[in-house]
Amino acid sequence: MRKVGVFVCHCGRNIAGTVDVERVTEALRSYPGVAYSIDYLYMCSDPGQDLIKEAIAKRDLDGVVVAACSPAMHEITFRRTVAAAGLNPYLCEVANIREQCSWVHRDDMERATLKAIQIIGTIVEKVHHDEPLVPLAVPIARRALIIGGGIAGLQAASDIAAAGYAVILVEREERLGGRMAQLSGTYLNFDSTADLLSEKVEVVTRNPHITVLTRAQVEAVGGYLGDFKVKVRQQGNDKEYEVGAIVVATGYDLYPKERLSEYGGERYPDVIDGLEFERMLSPTGPTAGEVRCPSDGRVPQEVVFVQCAGSRDPERGVSYCSKICCMYTAKQAMMYKMQVPQGQAYIFYIDIRALGKGYEEFTQRAMEEHRVLYLRGKVSKVFPQDGKMMVWGADTLSGKRVEVAADLVVLATPMVPNADAFGLAQKLRVATDEYGFFSEAHPKLRPVESLTAGVYLAGACQAPKDIPEAVTQGGAAAAKVLSLFSQEKITHDPIVAAVDSELCAGCGICVEVCPYEAREIHPLTKVAVVKEVLCQGCGACLVACPNKASHLRNFAPAQIMAMIEALEGG
Amino acid sequence: MRFSYYPGCSLQATALEYDLSTRAVLQRLGVELIEIPDWNCCGASSAHSLNETLALALPARILALAQKEEVDLIAPCAACFNRLKTTEKVLREDPARGGKIERVVGFKYVGGFEVRPPLDLIGNLIGLERLHNMVQRPLSGLRLVAYYGCLLVRPPEVVQFEDPENPQLLNRLLQALGAEPLEWSYATDCCGGSLALTRGDLAKTLVTKLVSKAQEAGAQAMVTACPLCQVNLEMRQEEMPMLYFTELIGLALGIDENWWGKHLIDPRPLLRTLDLSD
Numbered sequence: 001m002r003k004v005g006v007f008v009c010h011c012g013r014n015i016a017g018t019v020d021v022e023r024v025t026e027a028l029r030s031y032p033g034v035a036y037s038i039d040y041l042y043m044c045s046d047p048g049q050d051l052i053k054e055a056i057a058k059r060d061l062d063g064v065v066v067a068a069c070s071p072a073m074h075e076i077t078f079r080r081t082v083a084a085a086g087l088n089p090y091l092c093e094v095a096n097i098r099e100q101c102s103w104v105h106r107d108d109m110e111r112a113t114l115k116a117i118q119i120i121g122t123i124v125e126k127v128h129h130d131e132p133l134v135p136l137a138v139p140i141a142r143r144a145l146i147i148g149g150g151i152a153g154l155q156a157a158s159d160i161a162a163a164g165y166a167v168i169l170v171e172r173e174e175r176l177g178g179r180m181a182q183l184s185g186t187y188l189n190f191d192s193t194a195d196l197l198s199e200k201v202e203v204v205t206r207n208p209h210i211t212v213l214t215r216a217q218v219e220a221v222g223g224y225l226g227d228f229k230v231k232v233r234q235q236g237n238d239k240e241y242e243v244g245a246i247v248v249a250t251g252y253d254l255y256p257k258e259r260l261s262e263y264g265g266e267r268y269p270d271v272i273d274g275l276e277f278e279r280m281l282s283p284t285g286p287t288a289g290e291v292r293c294p295s296d297g298r299v300p301q302e303v304v305f306v307q308c309a310g311s312r313d314p315e316r317g318v319s320y321c322s323k324i325c326c327m328y329t330a331k332q333a334m335m336y337k338m339q340v341p342q343g344q345a346y347i348f349y350i351d352i353r354a355l356g357k358g359y360e361e362f363t364q365r366a367m368e369e370h371r372v373l374y375l376r377g378k379v380s381k382v383f384p385q386d387g388k389m390m391v392w393g394a395d396t397l398s399g400k401r402v403e404v405a406a407d408l409v410v411l412a413t414p415m416v417p418n419a420d421a422f423g424l425a426q427k428l429r430v431a432t433d434e435y436g437f438f439s440e441a442h443p444k445l446r447p448v449e450s451l452t453a454g455v456y457l458a459g460a461c462q463a464p465k466d467i468p469e470a471v472t473q474g475g476a477a478a479a480k481v482l483s484l485f486s487q488e489k490i491t492h493d494p495i496v497a498a499v500d501s502e503l504c505a506g507c508g509i510c511v512e513v514c515p516y517e518a519r520e521i522h523p524l525t526k527v528a529v530v531k532e533v534l535c536q537g538c539g540a541c542l543v544a545c546p547n548k549a550s551h552l553r554n555f556a557p558a559q560i561m562a563m564i565e566a567l568e569g570g
Numbered sequence: 571m572r573f574s575y576y577p578g579c580s581l582q583a584t585a586l587e588y589d590l591s592t593r594a595v596l597q598r599l600g601v602e603l604i605e606i607p608d609w610n611c612c613g614a615s616s617a618h619s620l621n622e623t624l625a626l627a628l629p630a631r632i633l634a635l636a637q638k639e640e641v642d643l644i645a646p647c648a649a650c651f652n653r654l655k656t657t658e659k660v661l662r663e664d665p666a667r668g669g670k671i672e673r674v675v676g677f678k679y680v681g682g683f684e685v686r687p688p689l690d691l692i693g694n695l696i697g698l699e700r701l702h703n704m705v706q707r708p709l710s711g712l713r714l715v716a717y718y719g720c721l722l723v724r725p726p727e728v729v730q731f732e733d734p735e736n737p738q739l740l741n742r743l744l745q746a747l748g749a750e751p752l753e754w755s756y757a758t759d760c761c762g763g764s765l766a767l768t769r770g771d772l773a774k775t776l777v778t779k780l781v782s783k784a785q786e787a788g789a790q791a792m793v794t795a796c797p798l799c800q801v802n803l804e805m806r807q808e809e810m811p812m813l814y815f816t817e818l819i820g821l822a823l824g825i826d827e828n829w830w831g832k833h834l835i836d837p838r839p840l841l842r843t844l845d846l847s848d
Contacts, residue, residue, distance in 0.1 A: 101585070
């Protein structure tokens, strides 16, 4: 039996306000196998951690239970503490007496105290059965895969390659550049996107560390952080690449204007979306940069821009703000006015969201210098009349109905996830949100990481973004990849499944249930083996195994039973 | 094909021609209608804006009667259809409100049947191809605009019928009859029917606009599937005949029509010029 020390944390009043911590400490002192127990105000503080270290040294402890908050919070902290005192970190466990006890039983101190004692007792039993474990070393393939050759992907690729690491850049289309290649110019300074982009593309295609695969798609993804195996299909040929990290930069599509039937998006040629207008403004576009009505090629004298054409509309399943439309619509209206000075541009808006450096000034320029007419209200209907597109809307500032006989209507339709994004997310085992955008690990602090280790996100695949944001994220994702590649080795939690080969019948049920492809039947011994670096310790194989041959390290059946008995005894 | 049938009040009075033509056409198309016994008001006229419980309980009682028939329910009046669909949605999706309504009416909603307007039955279940094949007298040369109004297609999450912004089934049906449906942009604009008593002036403005837009499009008559639209549009002007689509189906199928005299604007002179009526 181990000599276990129990360290009871007050967490200020968080625990001590509901649980009688002194009584708990006293009760645990006489618990079988507990050699020492003490309480302290904040166990995670430096003096609190020193208490643990001192006790390990002085009392020769070989097991530690910290009764505190959720292990999700400070398990790592306390395991580092015991490691610093020379104890195997996996012989330290956290008993959660805050989230699962004090916080939920505020009105009953007596029973909360008894429950805390019980919880700690079960964890003491667990520690008695814990084995010392060593983290698994995982090889790192110092090569990155970037999915998507738009501006975010190009930035990530060039930054990683600049540090000397190999990059595989997979692009679905024939050319690099993504959506940015379809645009006419940028907002704020009307820079030609073609020029900006060609510089970036040049850097990427010339870099010997970068392999560019165009007209290519990711077919399958296996493996794990540091050691992914990615099958890429390029023009019918499959090739497998071993990479250590993956950056997803698959960008966006536009919500189909065909679904906006009140605006006639599906039936009137002179109702177009923002990207079609960009193509029209672009020197390489179908009209060589001239603004024309698609129906008959005339120069439009009245152009109506409709912002939030589908965005911020829960009825359409697009509750979010598409973020870039206020700015690009202002730019488009100005570019139109520069080309057709006598023409009139109208912009219907709900709010003007010009959040960025120089953005507000830019929309003001549209109003003041270019005399673009901003109307605060929604457009209810667009229909043809006498060769024009009648636009019915409201100006909610004057409270009047507005009717414009326009030549051209431009709909700022919402950015939605790329059509292929959902399938890719499944291959990568990365979560998506309710709209299909890739989910970041934390909305504030981990914006370019996914919750799948080794998979990073950049650009509009995560949410609507403009060019500078996509560039920032491409660079940030590259920095994450580089900090991974610069480590000497990476380790993997050793709490993984194991197989008792004496009990295994080789039936293969566990191979099928494993969501991480971490199992196989050994070709010679015909019993199940665990690929430990792939195992996430989920426990699905334990439940599935009919022979009880599978177990999870430090969650052995005997251990669990002892914990249950501790509960019943209490 | 068997269906239960809920005519509602309009079809016994202002929209008698809708009732007559619907019954005659469906019989010709091989549909057996069972008028649900002891039916009551659907509450569309006033209950729905005054008392929510009553507004749901009235249609719920109709659904309770229809449920016994175990076949889909045909509700020709767009307002009845709308109230029935609204109530159905509450019974299906809102246990608290639905349970209350069930207690008031004294039944348990189990579903298993759909509420349909005749346009859905004829256009989708029977099918336009079959309808087309049964046409004896194509409505050649008859230029029409289809007018939907609001209640048949809105709100879309309740009625779940056609695209509320650009419904097309009525156009395709008129085409199948050999008539010439015209493009116009006012098929779902408001006719002001709900303001008929309170703001007659507004209703008149809206009706005048709709009629003039129909004339601009080149229409000789307007076609509707809503008794409220039909009566509102027909009594506030004197030029444009307002027809139920079922009347035109009857005409095309060669049914001996006996409902034209019901109209305030007699369409027979128009039909005669096209050799479609004696």
